[in-house]
Amino acid sequence: MDPMTEALLGDAPAEVLERTPVPDEYTALHLRAEDVGMFSGVTGDKDVRASLRVGPVPMPDLAPDEVLVAVMASAVNYNTVWSAMFEPVPTFEFLKRLGRTGGHAARHDRPYQVVGSDAAGVIVRVGDGVRRWRVGDRVVVSPVHVDDQESGTHDDGMLGAEMRAWGFETNFGGLARYGVVRASQLIPKPAHLTWEEAACIPLCGGTAYRMLVSQNGARMKQGDTVLIWGATGGLGAFAVQMVRNGGGIAVGVVGSSRKAERLRALGCDVILDRNDFGIGGDDPGPEETIRLGKGLGRAIRAETGGDPDIVFDYVGRATFGLSVFLAARGGTVVTCGSSTGYQHRYDNRYLWMNLKRVIGSHGANLREQWECMRLFERGRLMPTLSRIYPLDEAAEAVRLVQRNAHIGKVGVLCMAPESGLGVTDERLRDRIGPDRLNPLLETPVPVG
Template sequence: MSTDQILDAIMSGKSEDVAKIDVPESYRAIVVREEDQDMFAGLASRDKDPRKSLHLQEVPTPELGPGEAQIAVMASSVNYNTVWTSIFEPISTFGFLKRYGKTSELAKRHDLPYHIVGSDLAGVVLRVGPGVSKWKPGDEVVAHCLSVELEDPQGHSDTMLDPQQRIWGFETNFGGLADMATVKSNQLMPKPAHLSWEEAACPGLVNSTAYRQLVSKNGAAMKQGDVVVIWGASGGLGSYATQMALNGGAIPVCVVSSPEKAEICRSMGAELVIDRNAEGYKFWKDDSTQDVGEWKRFGSKIRELTGGDDPDIVFEHPGRETFGASVYVTKRGGTIVTCASTSGYMHEYDNRYLWMNLKRIVGSHFANYREAWEANRLIARGLIQPTLSKTFSLEQTGDAALEVHRNLHQGKVGVLCLAPEEDLGVRDQDTRDALGEKIHRFRNK
């Protein structure tokens, strides 16, 4: 059985055809190779080129374990964790795979000299392992990227606290930038029927992350009327945070880096936008000294836009470059909620402005299954729109990763895997028609 026959069965729209498929012994996948992990030694991060480290190659299909599912991947997307993997920063992901491989006989599959990357997918269930009852061959699904074992008690109130919590396609193998992927069945969620494959593939990681970080009680627990500063508000993560703030009755202050990105925020309904490049903010005088005057100027700009209010919440993810300013501008008793750190992990801030003003810093990382499911439900109901701006072929994944690495993209960058072209997979045309151009807001921006 070839992947062409899998595609034919999926395109027929008959789940019984998919159920009859014999899964092929190998498939195409985007990988980084262990032998390459020192290839960028000595180079600055910006000079490291994902096109040199991401390879498309044929890989053997892994054994399917209990509680797992094999997915035919129609489309995937590029996240920052794919970029980090491709440039081997902050560390090589092969250390993750080796540690995971030592945990069980089944986990040994993940410890390979290549790492299949990608933490998003939209596709079709091909087969399921023993013990899976919720999903069956032919089901159209998306996958969130939380992989947990749940053998420890810590994870049973919030699965993100499981000591064995990992991000699929980053800290595990067999990721979504491939013709097939292997996931745990509790990563699966229904594909929003009004979206194409590539549109449905893009929200998973960032939409779920934004939901936990901003809306969930495990994050900032945003409420109506909150002023929320959102860094990178037109980007892959910030674009979902902006929509959630607007949907939840909050007041987003969108921080962007160009007029084009400012216009995207306004098209989403945001009225308060700061173009940080146009305003010329430079929060660091040099590599070791932050500029408090610039923090104050940034805070004054926020109050100018809000009518005198400081932010209740700052939605942080750039990290080192902005964190000192974020702590400073947050209101007394407010919350800085942080994930990622795309400009650097070693954050510095003046603790006087935190401790004496009773502010809180909350760390947030991806989402548990319930949070991811609720975030996907918002997509399925048309309350949150996909932010797909551009789509590449699987062969062009290196180019896609470079765009994300250089911050040349808007929203999310999609990758077609088995899907032969864009705009396939729509099952609910009425909902799509009702949403109109909202779905295409980020296209060609």
């Protein structure tokens, strides 16, 4: 155990952390540029465990506006699956593009990439230009990496041309024992949550908040019926809670009885199994979309009294045509991600003639992230952690997400030696109750 790890696990005060040396290298889940072509010509299963490696990487220097976070826990997002399959383009292309901007950005263009877009941990170093954060602060990390000297960033951080997803379009991400983070990515960690519970929130929680609640998204209001595809997924499980917390009616679609059972634990108002309606994992085509949409629409109206005011769609190609068809007259489809494919097909008549809207959404700006985290701090929203892996098994965790064999968020312990650590407000935790805090925790299932 290196001195910094020993100090952190011993809850050393900030003055001790400041004088404890940072190691020259650290353990990280990473990709190698030499492996980019490994799946070329593969038409079947592109098993991400073949490309993901856990091992030492060099410790980078800090830019003036950055901090070094000792990552206690992280979580898996689907963007790491894309990175590990080198699709739709190898993310090393993003690193080259970032590196060409010069200065400290050149560090990102390396023959390896540390992946991961979620993290919770302790600040152990701060750059000379960091004002509002100190060594020893406990934080969670927003995945949105922006240039605060760009004009678009000051309107909405997501609109800046240099906005990137940390650990996907940048290097030095969160599935590691350390992460390099801009100060503009930091949010205080909720004191009643464990490291792994807090780490599962930022990317998916913030994204769902922007999609549904923010003025930049669907602006959900009380009484709105919201159809949520993949309602037990990383995004969907947060969306269900936000709909219910905001006075809406959550209609969750899942793909198995196991997932339906877990969705009940979240208190979803209406639960529909897509298999009961013949909805599979592929684009059904124009005529089949209308047939399937009529059947699903009847079921939704029977349960709620109307069509969905909002459709929450991160599934993409397999569901988007149905989403446009099913949304109420004047309703909204809010979309991101597209885990089943980016090329969406839909019948434009159902969009234009019924005055519907499609809103593209991506991540969340820092204000939205703070507003979202406040709901967790006050016990209004709960983490959606379902499984926890150690860092040396992180590739197995990514494989689970690749196979869609998970629910909620899959956590990874990085520097934390075991689960359950990091709580500093036991009173609030007890008041909320451990069962409410972890409604999706489940028995491990085979990775395959």
